[in-house]
Amino acid sequence: MTQPFRIARGGQIDRSREIGFNFDGRTYRGHPGDTLASALLANGVRLVGRSFKYHRPRGILAAGAEEPNALIQLRRGNRTEPNIRATQIELFDGLECESQNRWPSLGFDLGAINSVFSGLFPAGFYYKTFMWPASYWLKYEAAIRRMAGMGRTAVEPDPDHYEHMHAHCDVLVIGSGPAGLMAARAAGRWGARVILCEDGPALGGSLLGERTAIEGKPAIDWVRSVEAELSGLPELRVLTRTTAFGYYDQNLITLVERVADHLPVPGPHQPRQRLWMVRARRVVLATGAIERPIVFADNDRPGIMLASAARTYTNRYGVKPGRRAVLLTNNDGAYATAFDLADAGVNIAGIVDVRPAPTGALPARARAAGMTVHAGHAVAISHGTNALTGVEIIQLNAAGDGFEGASRPLDCDVLAVSGGWNPAVHLFSQSQGKLRYDDRLAAFLPNQAAQPVTCAGAVAGHYSLAACLIDGAAAGASAAKAAGFGDGTPTAVPSVANEPEAPARTLWAIPRPAPGQGKRFVDFQNDVTVEDLALAKREGYRSVEHLKRYTTLGMGTDQGKTSNITGLAILSGIVGEPIPKVGTTTFRPPYTPVSFGAMVGPETGAHIDPVRHSAMHPWHVKAGARFVNAGLWKRPLFYPKPGETDQQAIDREVLNTRAKVGIVDVSTLGKIDIQGPDAVELLNRVYTNAWSKLEIGKSRYGLMLREDGIVFDDGTTTRLGPSHFLMTTTTVNAVRVMAWLEYWLQVQWPELKVYVASVTEQWAAAALAGPNARHVLADAVEGVDVSHAALPFMGYREGRIAGVPVRIFRISFSGELGFEVNAPADHGLAVWEALVKAGEKHGIMPYGMEALGTLRIEKGHVVGSELDGRTTPDDLGFAGMVSKTKDCLGKRSLSRPALMALDRKQLVGLMPLFKTEEIVRGSQLVANQNTRPPVPMEGMVTSNCYSATLGSSIALALVKNGRKRVGETLFAQSPLTGRSVAVKIVHHVMVDPEGARLRD
């Protein structure tokens, strides 16, 4: 027999089509419009998972986002996802899924042995048991994780793609139940830009699961008519299958739209999910309320569900949750479940109403229909193994903390429970709004808003349909008005029957029938019982936040949607303090779990960061360069020739540059154009050295400090005209130096008449270095004399190469005769090619970052590893570059005692005693390698390389008082590689210390 629990008619499912799905290897049938949960119930599948700690059999408790038990491993392979709520999985043809947290099978689970020994697993069990020895924790954890299940993530890359969307609106309405629909319509009619966001696939919220009438017609007809009207409003956008999961500052709300989760696979170019970041002028929260269970012994058997869920499965999905039902309630509202189930053909075995004398209209109607109302009774315990077979009921005493008389059994396969409602205040609370506890409703309600937000309907404690409609209309109209649309007049509210409800009896937990009998679960997902809460209190955990962490109450994927409030109410009874004083734990985003895919959006793989290419990049590719990332830039590392090792390629590039000529792409250096009558003054203030006397057509090396005296950046700056300079920065600090100059000019020195503009991307740059550099340049350039006399060291001239106007700077980073050529970026490639061509007969070779690094280490030039945020000019041997006659940023700090200490680390060179031994970068330098720890640190290695020029490994290092220790032997210890290398301290300039080559 197929779908034995499907009701013959009714519900919002497509009965004209049957679709197949697979759960735990078995095939079942369902209809479009089903959720996985409703389809499983239709097929009589009630056992859907095992609990986290005790491996108790669990069934479906709810029909919405609050579901704690029915967590499913959905799909297979690279699309599999763990912990998905069966109540929110839309059924599609061919859906494949598995239960979680069981081994070897759901029906026969070895982990259930935990339940037999549950006395060994009290609250805080893991903290108490697995602490010693501490080093074993990782091993325990692996075993516990395996037992605890919680599903598996996919191990292959996600084949789907995700989108991010930024949106602005006047009114964001969250929830499309009666209050949300009215709010959206009221705001929309005034012309406001509205976004209406609904978690489920269809608008209507609770109305979809009720048999209520609006204006004398089924509520669903009214929902359809509102939907039709909304679709005609041009400024209104409806987002279904969209969960609002986070509420942040200045009314930023994050939504996740499940664009294609209801399909077997997304369509071509269709994202699987879309993350929305919505800035709303006003927000209307119409998030409804979540029914809460009543706690009693063995309240977790499959077949025990929330009364509202039983009603929803019957009315919305046309599924009987069982054949014989008992209702356990403390309020009138749940009686509708009994009526709806009875009409669907379910035998009502009894209504257990904990109120001593339920005399309202609804109990009267139940009695008139022939149902037995057990007034003042409670369910003491349930029976069954893998599913519910019956309950014991017994008379409660007046206080609700004990029983009177004897128990009697009621056979049933479904128990519908209602302990009242908890308004879904999660988003309101995330928005920093304050809650208040309402004694009459025994619930936390929104109180003081901290942002422009209004709560409407059940979330505000207005549970009746009539109140929701009125509330929604008013909230929508006033939100529109506050956003500048309309006069705040709400739209007319449709007429509905209003059946008065008698008060509820506040009852959180029913006593056990006898000490030790049954388990009373407060939190199903984390297996937290009333007894665990009592134990935690005995052990001193009185704060609700501590209680949460110690017992795990309210943690996990459901974040305690059905358990938090009940848990803290029970705690309040245990500690003897009123509920508002105990308070709630903090509500944090996300409301329901959000996939990493949606969070990351399109920024994966090649799209994580933009890639910056210099104008010469195509040439480097053609020349076979190996590239390295320098920030976002791709820079050539070296240009290997066939058969060469990496080191051979680097050595060749270095030796060729020192012997003939090399060319390197330096386009990535930061370039800042500085203009204005106060440009010199700016340079004098930001650089340590003086700039007033720099002539037009000359460059100077400059050093920049932070205000705390630490070296920030260095580079050359060239005077192009009387009030026109070009500053260069290191590649890595290009952006920072620009913001730094802007800060000082705008915030501190607005009186300076200077403009700065970043021109890094506007100019391509190539550097020529080596004895033949001038020959190459002279052969390539037109219209300018580049002889030593016309273009001396640190000189600047303009000329043309390949017909392109270029800027020529005689500067050098390698210690060789060197020129830097800047060309407009669009022509950078042409100029580079012209230089390479002109260099052919002079033995030119391109060199990359490795050779560049080797050349500069040989010359003792500092870069990022030495400018590590701790070094002063004196540490780096630049004391002479700090002008004594003028002030500059950071200069005052240099005279602070800490920066003048005698044992500061200073820049030195290192050579190994055995030339081929590598001095590992990051090594600590110690004086004696055989000392027992702690060993005094003498310094550290900052840069290293193999110098083909010197035929030796070399390094730069920062060593305590290092300049006075030249000649001393130290040991470079590298804990990472386990190597210890004997090194000799040398002057940091290891090649051509006189600087003769670059001045010729």
Added chain:
Amino acid sequence: MLLIDCPWCGPRDQREFNYGGDGTVVRPPDPSAATDEAWHDYIYIRDNPRGSHVELWQHNAGCRRWFKVRRDVVTHEMQGSAPIGRELPPKP
């Protein structure tokens, strides 16, 4: 994610801005005359009152202007912004 009111571009998302630190710090006008203590305070010491702060921000992905913002660091309420050289609205 804050919504920051740039005095030139209007309210924009926080991701367009750089935070520039405490906007109340005053640089000693003549650093060489400042005592070690005064200079140390300027470099390192920042007040962190509960409530309203004056902050510097730069609209780095927009007009690149630095400006002042008054913000409550407890509630994250944005209490006004002003160009450098103009007064912020008073502390509420």
